[in-house]
Amino acid sequence: MVRLPEARGACAAKIEKVGKRREAPGGFDVIGEGAAQLPLWSEQDAGWSVRESRRARRMVVRVFHSGRVEVVVPVKTPPGLVQTFLERHRLWIERKRAEARRTAVTPEHFPPQRIDLAACAEQWQVHLAGGSGRLRIDAGGGLIRISGDSGSSQALRPVLRGLLLQRARGALEPALAACAQEFGFQYSRMVIRRQRTRWGSCSVSGTISLNACLLFVPPAVVRYLLIHELAHTRHMNHSRRFWQCVASCCPEYRRLDQALSEGWRSVPAWVFGDAAP
Numbered sequence: 001m002v003r004l005p006e007a008r009g010a011c012a013a014k015i016e017k018v019g020k021r022r023e024a025p026g027g028f029d030v031i032g033e034g035a036a037q038l039p040l041w042s043e044q045d046a047g048w049s050v051r052e053s054r055r056a057r058r059m060v061v062r063v064f065h066s067g068r069v070e071v072v073v074p075v076k077t078p079p080g081l082v083q084t085f086l087e088r089h090r091l092w093i094e095r096k097r098a099e100a101r102r103t104a105v106t107p108e109h110f111p112p113q114r115i116d117l118a119a120c121a122e123q124w125q126v127h128l129a130g131g132s133g134r135l136r137i138d139a140g141g142g143l144i145r146i147s148g149d150s151g152s153s154q155a156l157r158p159v160l161r162g163l164l165l166q167r168a169r170g171a172l173e174p175a176l177a178a179c180a181q182e183f184g185f186q187y188s189r190m191v192i193r194r195q196r197t198r199w200g201s202c203s204v205s206g207t208i209s210l211n212a213c214l215l216f217v218p219p220a221v222v223r224y225l226l227i228h229e230l231a232h233t234r235h236m237n238h239s240r241r242f243w244q245c246v247a248s249c250c251p252e253y254r255r256l257d258q259a260l261s262e263g264w265r266s267v268p269a270w271v272f273g274d275a276a277p
């Protein structure tokens with residue numbers, strides 16, 4: 001399995017176990033949907049929040065690609081413990097925030113005028129033909145022509161996502177089959193998903209699941225991921241033998257694995273729909 005740092009999610013996280021728990025007088029003031037401000041930090045520094053979670057067993061601080069920092073803590077964690085935790089990781093947090101500022105992406109326009117599918121060297125032009133009434137889509141020959149009332153991105157998003165899944169199936173299925181044949185791997189079937197957290201996975205029954213977002217990364221990186229998942233049909237772990245198997249098919253796997261972990265940058269926001277309008 002190769003995990004994907006959420007397309008627009010956390011770029012990094014630090015986790016720490018909460019020690020012996022004490023009742024905290026007051027705790028945090030919960031605002032909104034379980035989000036709370038951490039007084040000491042949030043005063044000078046916007047974009048901080050502390051969230052109590054019933055499921056959390058450890059304290060986690062995440063730095064999102066937007067630079068936002070979120071601390072998730074088990075219920076009733078004493079504020080002092082959270083402060084200590086944050087102080088301990090302050091340099092790390094500052095470094096990650098600086099990285100986020102450097103690599104900040106500008107907000108996207110939706111619908112996009114162009115969709116770049118690096119994996120299959122295709123560019124789709126998106127043409128809004130206007131008109132009213134029901135939304136109509138004609139796709140083909142690198143052009144997506146949208147007519148009718150396209151004012152609602154709510155309606156348009158699922159259409160683009162549907163086209164993406166369809167293209168991913170068409171492009172990745174033969175690529176996976178060819179790769180399996182080239183190196184003598186066997187898998188039972190392939191499924192395409194649109195996922196925030198994984199580029200791909202392989203089940204014990206030999207089902208290989210691939211993320212449609214792979215269409216946005218270069219062919220060599222896709223090929224590495226295919227080999228990685230196929231190698232799991234022989235080794236269901238990330239042991240030394242697994243990596244030896246990957247290396248024998250793809251000597252450049254280290255560089256490509258790194259490129260894959262940065263691949264989220266090429267995934268447009270509309271694929272998940274939480275950043276674009």
Ligand SMILES: [Zn+2]
Pocket residue numbers: 001002228232237238
């Ligand atoms: Zn893996």
